[in-house]
Amino acid sequence: MTYEELFTPSEIMGFLYCPRFIYYMRCLDIPQNEHKRFKVQKGREFHDYKTRTNKEYVRKKIECIKKDTNVFLHSKKLALKGKVDEVLYFRDGTMAPLDYKFAEYKGAIYSTYRLQALIYGALISETFERPVHKGYICYTRSKNYLAEISFTRRDWLLLDATLRDMRRIIDKNYYPKATKYKARCIDCCYKNICVEGREGAKSIEISGF
Ligand code: SF4
Numbered sequence: 001m002t003y004e005e006l007f008t009p010s011e012i013m014g015f016l017y018c019p020r021f022i023y024y025m026r027c028l029d030i031p032q033n034e035h036k037r038f039k040v041q042k043g044r045e046f047h048d049y050k051t052r053t054n055k056e057y058v059r060k061k062i063e064c065i066k067k068d069t070n071v072f073l074h075s076k077k078l079a080l081k082g083k084v085d086e087v088l089y090f091r092d093g094t095m096a097p098l099d100y101k102f103a104e105y106k107g108a109i110y111s112t113y114r115l116q117a118l119i120y121g122a123l124i125s126e127t128f129e130r131p132v133h134k135g136y137i138c139y140t141r142s143k144n145y146l147a148e149i150s151f152t153r154r155d156w157l158l159l160d161a162t163l164r165d166m167r168r169i170i171d172k173n174y175y176p177k178a179t180k181y182k183a184r185c186i187d188c189c190y191k192n193i194c195v196e197g198r199e200g201a202k203s204i205e206i207s208g209f
Contacts, residue, residue, distance in 0.1 A: 006074055006081040007166060009119045012036050013112050015166050016039045017184065019176035024190050032189050049060050061146055062136065064088040067098075073123040079163055084120045087128075088136070098136040105139040109147055117149050118159055 005087030014021040014032070024030045066089040074081035086098035097120030101113065132151065138144040139145045169176055178185075178194070185191055 001076050001079060003074060003081065006079055007163065008080075009014045009082050009116050012119060012162060012166070013115060016112075016115070016162065017138055018179035018188070019165070019169070020178055020190065020194060021167055023174070023176055024193070026101070027173050030190070032125070034113050036111070062097075062148075063090075065091050073120075073127050075123055078122055078126055079167065080119060080123055082123055084122060084124065087124055093130060094134075095128055095130045095132050096134050096136060097121050097124055097132070098138060100138045100140055102140055103142075105142040105145040105147060109137060109149060114155075115159075118151055118155050121151055122156070122159060 001204065011022060011025070014025075021032065027031060067086040069085065071084045071087045072081075073084060084097045085100050088096045088098055091098070097117055099113070099117060099120065114135075117137065121132040121135050124130070134151060135149045137147045137149065165176075168174060185194070188194070
């Protein structure tokens with residue numbers, strides 16, 4: 001598997017939004033329009049914000065002993081690649097990802113944020129050969145509120161299953177079932193080519209979060 005073939009967090013989230021995204025992107029080589037796709041994009045302006053944030057703030061708050069920032073990670077074994085905002089090291093030998101969101105905390109963590117943290121956690125664990133049990137989200141529009149996410153065994157299993165499903169679609173050139181949430185089709189960048197007539201094509205069931 002080449003570096004280009006490794007999955008990004010964005011592709012995985014796209015796949016979970018609708019399994020057909022990965023088919024159009026990787027099997028038919030039709031790029032998506034990032035801006036129209038789905039509403040989990042990080043604020044573009046946020047990178048400027050982040051450079052102004054007190055770099056020691058989070059480290060002090062959760063008592064990690066060290067952190068690396070803007071870390072590019074990839075794993076051929078996991079078939080994943082991505083850039084982690086911060087990689088945190090703890091005294092007990094565990095590690096964790098931290099992701100900044102230009103967003104307000106409204107009492108619950110979006111499943112897409114959880115998934116992103118999980119993907120980064122998997123990359124960190126694999127790369128550094130250390131246990132990763134949790135991840136952090138820093139909500140910069142809520143005075144840097146820091147939310148902790150605990151990863152469960154079920155989370156890891158679902159991530160594995162999702163990556164397998166994505167690989168299967170590409171390797172076998174399978175045309176997957178459409179999302180069951182039809183409202184997602186309204187604003188979809190693939191709606192003009194994703195015709196009902198293709199529903200009869202060979203398709204597979206997928207796992208999912
Ligand atoms: S039009 Fe609907 S089914 Fe087709 S790719 Fe977009 S979201 Fe999926």
